[in-house]
Amino acid sequence: MSIVLAIRIFLFYILLGGSALLWCSLSFFVAPFQSFEARYRFINVNWCRFAVKLTEVLLGIRYEVQGAENVPTQPCVILSKHQSTWETFFLSCYFAPLSQVLKRELLYVPFFGWAMAMLKPIAIDRNNPKAALKELAKQGHERLQQNIWVLIFPEGTRVPAGQIGKFSRGGTALAVNANLPVLPIAHNAGEFWPKQGWWKTPGTIQVVIGPAMFAEGTGPRAIAELNERAFNWVEKTQREIGALYGDNPISETPVQL
Template sequence: MSLLPLRIALFYFLLAFTAFAWCLVSLVCAPFMTFRPRYRFVVQNWCRCAVWLAKTLVGLRYEVHGTENIPTRPCVILAKHQSTWETFFLSAYFEPLTQVLKRELLRVPFFGWAIMLLKPIAIDRDNPKAALRQVAKQGHERLEQGAWVLIFPEGTRVPVGQPAKFSRSGASLAVNAGLPVLPIAHNAGMFWPKAGWGKRPGTIQVVIGPAMYAESEGPRAVAELNQRAEDWVNAQVSQLETQGRPTP
């Protein structure tokens, strides 16, 4: 009899327990810290713990390719969104980092209160025009403060094998700030599906692409940059889903 279901149950129990305990500690300690140490204390350490629990209990290992493509200065990250795993991983890998997330998450007791300490860009998905303005304004402020801005341009988790159009908000933010976008592809959804609690052991491949700059100005530059990033991510994800790892 496979012990994987029991390991998955234990994983979720420890994930919830550590999240609750760490949020309580963070609410007491984090307000007295500046942003960067606060981020490391509240987010980076706990997300590393979450990734470690997934590896140890569920067998979700990972390999990262393309680290040489990471710019020295923080920019806009456009990442594929298939599961919860990449949220943990990217939040631990890049620091300090601010995320575009739905406003409702801030209302979750303890968890949402802790997240509010980290300058998230919490948007109202029911008001897309206002959300775009908010991403542009607050995202620019975060970039100027030296934080990476993580955007899942598909807007939600997308099941394996179902590409979705990218929102232009991330590309627009990068163009207006005079910074590149950093595309990131992975195949986490093959091991941690969007639907259900089930997971399967394996090695997640994370591919960090070359930083992409706008080649002109104005709306046309935004559209072109966004399409270039979308094409690169979709091509990499398709390859990972069929071959299991990137081609050198």
């Protein structure tokens, strides 16, 4: 373990936490007087860019993006691999404005939750899966109609590097019902920012944006087929960037919303 890197990681968390508290507190007093687009950029884009840059400067974790030309002009449903916290920061500022699924209880956290509530998140009760699916469908459709990107982590939770979780169909159902495509994203952020622990490893994250995928038809069968197609693309791309290990890397972690 490098002592210098350990010090850098400690400093990183101090600056990240301090900046989040400061920025959320400031946003609480400034953002209510802004339009949603300006508010989103003020709260989320600016701070998430700071977080990504801080990760690069202090931790030596950089990134490269492939497939930027695949991003459609109209916001749609993003289906992203989930391995770490890094992709949450990155995607929140790369696609703007963006709405993502989060636990409803987070909105009650002083300042942080209040600031998040002003960004039109899809807040769900994870203790009630059936109600959560209904909220995802209802709020997600509303966000898409408002030209807001909807970010779904179809694995439901962060899956350790080298593995991939089964995809829930909530994201593809949302896209099919809105007659919009899904945009699959693969990456290997977990190699450098692991799911567990505080240690970070310098390196370059590979982010690959796939082609926008439309359903072939409507109804449950079309939803299932599109979901399988998106999963297959992500799995194949994860292998290509060296982010899947072994012959059977599918995680047994149960899918959550």
